[in-house]
Amino acid sequence: MKNMSPxxxxxxxxQQSDRSFALxxxxxxxxxxxxxxxxxxxxxxxxxxxxxxxxxxxxAIAEASAVPVILTTGLSFVIxxxxxxxxxxxxxxxxxxxxxxxxxxxxxxxxxxxWGIAAAIGVGLAFGLxxxxxxxxxxxxxxxxxLGTWFIGLGIASILFPSQVxxxxxxxxxxxxxxxxxxxxxxxxVAIMLLVLFHLLLHYTHLGRMIFAVGGAEATLVxxxxxxxxxxxxxxxxxxxxAGIAGVLLSARLGDGNANIGDGLLFPAVSAxxxxxxxxxxxxxxxxxxxxxxxxxxxxxxxxxxxxxxxYVRNIISGAVILIVVAVSGLHxxxxxxxxx
Amino acid sequence: MSHVQPATDPLVPAKPGFAERRAAxxxxxxxxxxxxxxxxxxxxxPGTLSPAALNGFISDAAPxxxxxxxxxxxxxxxxxDLSVAGIASITGVMLVVLAPIFGPWTCLVVVLLALxxxxxxxxxxxxxxxxxxxxxxxxxxxxxxxxxxLSNATAQPLPDSDPFINLLGDTSFDIPNTGxxxxxxxxxxxxxxxxxxxxxxLFALGAGERAAxxxxxxxxxxxxxxxxxxAGCAALAGLALVSVTQFSSPTLAxxxxxxxxxxxxxxxxxxxxxxxxxWAGVIGGLITAWLRVATVLIGVKPTGQYIVFGVxxxxxxxxxxxxxxxxxxx
Numbered sequence: 001m002k003n004m005s006p007x008x009x010x011x012x013x014x015q016q017s018d019r020s021f022a023l024x025x026x027x028x029x030x031x032x033x034x035x036x037x038x039x040x041x042x043x044x045x046x047x048x049x050x051x052x053x054x055x056x057x058x059x060a061i062a063e064a065s066a067v068p069v070i071l072t073t074g075l076s077f078v079i080x081x082x083x084x085x086x087x088x089x090x091x092x093x094x095x096x097x098x099x100x101x102x103x104x105x106x107x108x109x110x111x112x113x114x115w116g117i118a119a120a121i122g123v124g125l126a127f128g129l130x131x132x133x134x135x136x137x138x139x140x141x142x143x144x145x146x147l148g149t150w151f152i153g154l155g156i157a158s159i160l161f162p163s164q165v166x167x168x169x170x171x172x173x174x175x176x177x178x179x180x181x182x183x184x185x186x187x188x189x190v191a192i193m194l195l196v197l198f199h200l201l202l203h204y205t206h207l208g209r210m211i212f213a214v215g216g217a218e219a220t221l222v223x224x225x226x227x228x229x230x231x232x233x234x235x236x237x238x239x240x241x242x243a244g245i246a247g248v249l250l251s252a253r254l255g256d257g258n259a260n261i262g263d264g265l266l267f268p269a270v271s272a273x274x275x276x277x278x279x280x281x282x283x284x285x286x287x288x289x290x291x292x293x294x295x296x297x298x299x300x301x302x303x304x305x306x307x308x309x310x311x312y313v314r315n316i317i318s319g320a321v322i323l324i325v326v327a328v329s330g331l332h333x334x335x336x337x338x339x340x341x
Numbered sequence: 342m343s344h345v346q347p348a349t350d351p352l353v354p355a356k357p358g359f360a361e362r363r364a365a366x367x368x369x370x371x372x373x374x375x376x377x378x379x380x381x382x383x384x385x386x387p388g389t390l391s392p393a394a395l396n397g398f399i400s401d402a403a404p405x406x407x408x409x410x411x412x413x414x415x416x417x418x419x420x421x422d423l424s425v426a427g428i429a430s431i432t433g434v435m436l437v438v439l440a441p442i443f444g445p446w447t448c449l450v451v452v453l454l455a456l457x458x459x460x461x462x463x464x465x466x467x468x469x470x471x472x473x474x475x476x477x478x479x480x481x482x483x484x485x486x487x488x489x490x491l492s493n494a495t496a497q498p499l500p501d502s503d504p505f506i507n508l509l510g511d512t513s514f515d516i517p518n519t520g521x522x523x524x525x526x527x528x529x530x531x532x533x534x535x536x537x538x539x540x541x542x543l544f545a546l547g548a549g550e551r552a553a554x555x556x557x558x559x560x561x562x563x564x565x566x567x568x569x570x571x572a573g574c575a576a577l578a579g580l581a582l583v584s585v586t587q588f589s590s591p592t593l594a595x596x597x598x599x600x601x602x603x604x605x606x607x608x609x610x611x612x613x614x615x616x617x618x619x620w621a622g623v624i625g626g627l628i629t630a631w632l633r634v635a636t637v638l639i640g641v642k643p644t645g646q647y648i649v650f651g652v653x654x655x656x657x658x659x660x661x662x663x664x665x666x667x668x669x670x671x
Contacts, residue, residue, distance in 0.1 A: 084474070134655065143421070143474050144602070144612055144658045148651040151599045155647030259644075267482035270475075280475055312494070315486025322479035327469045 034276045034292045038299060045303035052303065059183050065298040066191035067246050071269040072276070072290040073198050074242025077235040079273050079290075080202075080215045082282025083135065083142035085236065088243040088269065090153020091127045092262030095120040095247030097160040100257020103170035107162045114172055117248055124244015125237060127153060132236030136229035142236075150266075157259035166257045176252040187249050194245070198238070199287050211235055215282025267315065271322040272297050279329060297321070367609045367616065367661070371624045374607075378628060382635045389634065396517060402630030403519035404429070404581040407526060408597055409604030409626035410619060411574025414530075415567045416605050418546045419614025420466065420473035422568060425575040426598035427484035428455055432579025433499070433589030434488045440500040448505035452576045459572025460565040467564035481598075488591040496590040499583055510584035519581045526577065530570070531619050539566060547614030596647075603650045604629040606657040613662050 045052040071088055078085040101108060102116035112119065127149055134145040168174060179186045202208035210231045213221050222228050243262075250261050276293025278285025301314050383390050389398075408425055415422040435451045443450045458480075466476040499506060511518050534540035542563050545553040554560055578597075583589055608625020610617025632653070636646045 134659075138659055139664050140655070140658055140662060141612065144606075145655065147599065147602065148655040148658075150651075151647040151654075152651035155645050155649075155651060158644030159642060159648070161644075267478065270478065271482075274475075280472065310490060312486045312489040315489070316483045317486075319479040319482030319484075319486065322475060322482070323465065323471070326471050326475055326479075327465070330470060 034289060034296060037275075038292060038296045041296065041299050041303065045299070045306065048303070049306050052306065055183065057302070061295070061298055061302050062184055062188050064302065065295045066185075066187045067249055068265065068268060068272060068294040068298060069191045069291045070194055070242050070246045070249070071265060072272045072294045073195055073287045074239035075269050076273055076278050076285060076287045076290040077198075077202070077211060077238045078142070079270075079278050079280060080211050080282055080285060081232055081235050082215045082218070082280070083232070083235075084270075084280070085131065085142065085146045085239045086266060087127060087131060087146040087149040087153060088239070088246070089262035089264075089266050090150040090155075090157070091124050091240055091243035092153075092247035092250065092265070093157035093259045094127070094153040094160075095123045095244040096251040096261045097157045097166075097257045097259060098123045099173065099248050099251050100166040100168050101160060101162070103168055103173050105166045105168055105170070105257070107164065107166040111170075113170060116170065117173060120248050120251075121241065121244040124240045124242070124247065126240070127243070128237040128240020129233070131240060132233035135236065136232050154259065161257075161259055168251060168255055168257065173248070173252045174255065176249065177255075185253075187253065190245075190249065194242070195287060195291055202287055207231060207234055212283055215284070217283075264315065267322070268297050268318045269294070271318040271325070274325045274329075275321055277329075280326060281330070368621070371607060371609045371621065371628060375624055375628050375631065378631050378635060382631070382638055386638050389638070392515070396512075396515065398630065398634060399520040400517040400585055401633070402627065403517065403523045404578040404585075404594075405597065405600060405604065405630050405633075406523050406623065406626035407574050407578040407581060408594075408601040409608075409629065410523075410527060410530065410622045411571040411578070412601045413605050413608075413610055413617065413619060413622035413625075414543065414570045415463075415473065415564075416610055416612060417543050417614060417617060418564060418567050419550065420564065420567070421602075421612070422459075422462075422477050422571045423474060423598060423602075424462065424477040424481040424484060425571055425578075425601050426594045426596075427481040427488070428458070428572050428575035429579035429582060429594035429597060430591060431484050431488040431491075432576045433583040433593055434492045434497075434591055436499060436503070436506070436580075436583065437497045437589045438491050440503065445502070445504050447500075447503060448580060452573055452580070455576030456569045456573040459575075460569035462572065463565035463568025464561060466568065467561040485591070485595075492589065492591045494591060496588045499587050499589060501587075506580065506584045509581055510587070519584065522577070522581065526574070527619060527623060534619055539563065543567060544615055544618075547616070549615070599647065599650055599654065600629055600633075603654040603657070606654055606661060609657075609661060611661040612658055613664075616661070 042053060051057060075085055075088070099116055099120035102110050102112040102119050104111045104113070110116070131142070131146055131149055134140050134149075135142045176186050176190070181189065202211065210221075210226065211234075214228060214231055218228065246265075247261060251257055254261065272293035273285070273290040274280060274293070275296060276285065276289035276291065278290045278293075297318060300317060304313055304317070305311065379390075388394055408429060412422055412425050432451055432455065435454065436447055439450060440447050462476060462480055465471060466473045501507075509518050509522060513521070534543070542553070542558045545556075545558055546560065546563060550560075579594060582593055586593070604625040605617075605622060606612060606625065607628045608617065608621035608623070610621045610625065629650070632649065633646065636649050637643070641649060
């Protein structure tokens with residue numbers, strides 16, 4: 001009887017430590033889960049096809065992942081705000097056409113060289129700026145803004161499109177895809193560089209912390225008097241910039257300008273972010289988790305093709321992945337009166 | 342009554358009738374825009390109002406109108422259905438795939454499947470509390486993959502014995518039957534929206550979800566209904582589309598995703614929910630369909646129309662969104 005109260009307190013503290021253990025476990029699971037999935041997938045496919053982990057196939061996966069990783073890096077910034085950017089396919093189309101018409105090509109006499117690359121990336125930046133301005137200054141939902149600019153981008157690309165497919169002949173552009181270091185093209189290294197750069201930006205700068213804060217509690221942040229619209233603008237610009245760069249890299253790989261260059265890259269990018277643990281509600285995740293999500297999807301894609309599933313299964317799987325992951329990650333938030341539009 | 346109230350009720354706006362004027366404006370402006378559009382294009386090219394051209398317009402506009410009317414319903418509740426174009430596309434593919442099994446009933450089966458799919462989608466969105474745009478974006482991705490898979494990414498001719506498709510593709514009194522189908526659909530939905538509890542509840546859910554939930558509006562059931570209607574309409578739109586082309590293609594309605602949303606917002610239905618209605622959907626659909634004709638008249642490339650529609654969507658959303666209701670704009 002005497003030591004009743006100590007046992008109670010011990011029990012309470014045990015419960016607390018239990019809960020904090022559960023909390024830690026969950027956080028670890030959230031952080032390492034996607035990586036675990038990646039490793040499991042690699043092992044499963046290796047067991048099914050014995051040359052899955054060969055250097056050649058791993059290089060192929062790295063090449064395939066490069067552009068999705070760049071896209072998810074940009075998209076993560078916007079999703080961390082709790083917003084969404086659907087415009088990347090249109091931005092890539094516009095940037096690809098800009099690149100192929102301004103650099104040396106077989107349609108017109110332009111020869112802007114490296115400035116053509118800069119202009120194409122600038123197109124992406126401009127799209128991000130417009131998205132951000134419409135969202136912050138004119139106060140329109142990002143979903144509908146970026147839906148509009150998605151199609152505006154496609155429209156611009158098709159208006160720019162000359163009578164024939166412009167083939168890129170610029171040495172600078174083509175060398176991005178043709179230069180190989182250690183069996184990997186420069187595109188992969190560009191992706192890794194951007195990933196590291198924006199990871200550092202997100203976690204070690206004021207802007208990065210503020211982007212997490214906007215996603216976590218925007219109303220509170222507005223009350224502190226910080227320039228919240230500027231942070232949101234920056235996120236949209238980064239997303240546009242990444243889509244512009246992706247457009248350049250894809251054109252370099254294909255060797256021509258193409259209005260359909262970004263087709264089918266939006267869904268996998270969104271589901272990669274969600275899969276990696278960058279929640280659509282904002283404030284959680286980061287560029288590294290999203291990148292892992294992108295690699296997981298590419299591994300899955302590669303493995304499914306090797307097993308013999310057709311190329312269209314990819315869409316079905318990334319759609320299902322979005323739904324399942326969002327449902328599971330939001331399950332504990334369900335409440336009777338919660339408004340979800 | 343409202344003249345007496347303001348002294349005691351501080352919540353009544355200072356200018357009486359302001360809300361009414363605004364609502365009248367919201368109803369009137371889209372109609373004025375439509376009349377202006379038709380008038381201007383009739384002046385530029387008088388041939389656009391000839392019977393033959395109008396018939397062409399009807400069979401071009403009907404699928405779009407059906408799609409817009411369907412998409413209006415989820416948007417009224419404040420949700421959004423991005424999968425309608427995907428459903429319209431897969432309808433034709435399903436028609437070809439299922440024809441050997443169901444024979445003359447294939448169309449009915451396909452529409453029922455779409456209704457079921459839509460209901461499932463609405464249920465997923467409401468019961469699991471997943472944002473509607475991500476639910477439908479996910480299903481859109483799945484649908485487009487599925488229709489490519491089922492059709493092997495090729496366009497296939499429709500089975501020519503299908504009675505319903507032949508009926509839709511036919512004309513009566515020299516007017517395409519798809520036009521009549523649209524009218525019937527609008528009439529039925531208008532009755533449901535006006536005279537049943539479901540219709541009232543849809544508006545309530547969009548106008549103030551928390552209040553609606555507390556007064557016993559069945560959120561999950563209602564959202565399932567709204568998404569079932571939009572998917573069902575999308576399937577009808579798909580049938581109307583293939584009745585014209587007589588071919589099913591897995592990417593038939595790919596470009597209608599934007600147009601369906603543009604149609605809804607151009608009619609004055611707010612993306613924030615609770616404002617607008619079927620009438621707005623009809624006007625918006627007509628404006629969008631006519632804009633498609635008008636852009637061709639001015640000589641914009643068909644693909645360049647995306648710019649026109651993208652910009653129109655942005656302007657309409659800018660004008661109609663109720664920002665006080667959303668609070669923080671994501």
